[in-house]
Amino acid sequence: MEIRQFQTFKAVADLNSFTKAAQSLQYSQATITSHIQQLEEEMGVSLFDRLGKTIQLTSAGRELYPYTEELLMAYEKIKYMSSGEQILKGNLRVGASETMMIAHKLGSVQATYKRKYPEVQLSFVDDDCIQLRRRIHSGELDIAIVLEHKVSDPQLVVQAFSEEPLVFIGGPDLLIERIEEADGECMVFSGKNCSLRRYFESYLKKKGIGTANNLEFSSMEAIKQCVMNGLGISLMPRIRVEVLLREEKVKQLYSDEGESFFMHSSSTIETNGCRLLIRSLSNV
The missing domain is CATH 3.40.190.10 (Periplasmic binding protein-like II)
Structure with a gap:
């Protein structure tokens, strides 16, 4: 048995995927499969049940997992030892x-x-x-x-x-000055899994600010371009738009609660x- 076989076993178990384990360990998928097969052959048991594209640990795999964790932790400690x-x-x-x-x-x-x-x-x-x-x-x-x-x-x-200070921003020609005046405006959101998006949406809901024709982008650069072109209003970390504010390519919208928000x-x-x-x- 080799230590890399146990590293592979743990990665596959943690990620529940041969493909993701290959990406994480920077091995080919064929190498990942080979490591698991070699380990199963040497132990004489199956470690994973393969149900189509889904895998799960067998009872033997679940029993092996905590021992593998202990083995790999000990291995890492041994690697750090050098002349005391x-x-x-x-x-x-x-x-x-x-x-x-x-x-x-x-x-x-x-x-x-x-x-x-x-x-x-x-x-x-x-x-x-x-x-x-x-x-x-x-x-x-x-x-x-x-x-x-x-x-x-x-x-x-x-x-x-x-x-990190946050600012509401709109296009340079936007007529309103406060976010509370933005009812019915288009909002430019980041992705649904972004904490900034969730905070932005909760703030709008708390203020009773309705939106229309919202846009969504995963890229901050795309959001900035939309705002600069007057396509909507967004909430962004100040550090990402300081230059645009200074060059007046976007304008800051203030709030009744103050000028700055923080995350x-x-x-x-x-x-x-x-x-x-x-x-x-x-x-x-």
Whole structure:
């Protein structure tokens, strides 16, 4: 038996998919299938029931899973041993939304981290906040940086580290000055799984602001282009539109509740995952 077979087994079990496990481990799907078949042959049991495109652990697979977790945790600890010193090694997978990628300049963080910890393979994944948390739970990610009001999840360690100001924006020729005057206007929303979208919709509902012919885009750049062209009103992090506001390509709409709204930038990790690497990342 080889350690990579157990790594593959855990990935397939966590992700409930041979295809997703191949993507996560950067193996071919044929390699993933081979690892599982080799493990099943050596153990003399089937580990997965295959029902069309759906798979699930057999009773033997469920029994093996906790032992596999213990084995891989011990393996990671052994890899860190070197001459009595703890050297950071391994893979650290970080998820962040498009906004957080820009707001916190994660490219420069990655460069700094690589200089300090060259043995760590650091990678970034772009996704929305809900999917990032799902990917942490599934084992695809070790840490996620999200933009939300509050993350309440007993299975995650959550640390808020900044407040991100939000602004309502409209086209430069928009006649209204306050968001409360926007009843019946077209709103430009981000994707349904975006926490910013959910906050925007709840605010409009609370204010009794009706909308018409709403638009939806997953790309922040597409939303900005729509607003600049006078196609609707949106709510965005100020950092994404500061230049446009300064150049008067969009205008800010104010609210009776004040000029600014905030959401928190938070980092989340699994309670049992990659603590040593995460602590080091926070010190960069």
